[in-house]
Amino acid sequence: MTRLAKQVCEACRADAPQVSVADQSELLAELPDWKVVHQDGIPQLLRVYPFRNFVQGQAFTNQVAELAEAEGHHPAILLEYGRVTVRWWTHKIGGLHRNDFIMAARTDALYEG
Template sequence: MSNLGQQSCSACSADAPQVTDAEKQTLLKDVPEWQLIVQDGEEQLQRVFTFKNFVQAQAFTNKVADLAEEEGHHPAILLEWGKATVRWWTHKIGGLHKNDFIMAARTDKLYP
């Protein structure tokens, strides 16, 4: 297993390459709870986190938001009673970059 959860995002420009299919398969092994989805034509990483109540889910989403702001890389977060859905992708390139896998691994570390 790699140290994805200990890495920081690298600066990403609009011409940065998306991860290849082979890279995706390797990186997914380090974030096995995450699923590849396509939303609005863009591939994204998604995971649903479950909690006992709204307050716990909200506290978690606040931690994810703080992490995102710290790294300058922002996910979509859906907060509901007892769950939070987090989606990572790189807006600038319209798909997945290694940064998204790093942030997924770091998000996992925030989950109690």
């Protein structure tokens, strides 16, 4: 588990600052398989996880959903045959917060686990 995955998410308020572009680069260095994408003008973290079949992807999707519910921080998850796409961003601030990077690292830990 990475250093980032061990960090604690903080409660996020609507006036919380977004992660700066410089900080995004630093944090992404710890998440080499993730990238920042913009959907509807909102920056989000995205990663596609490969699986051999639908059932394995479904099991992973359920693990991510349980992690999200435990933290009260919910991603977009797309389950397809052979892959699961996960996008993290903070809805309250319409962009990326440090919590999103922590949750991305924890998602990787689930996949590797």
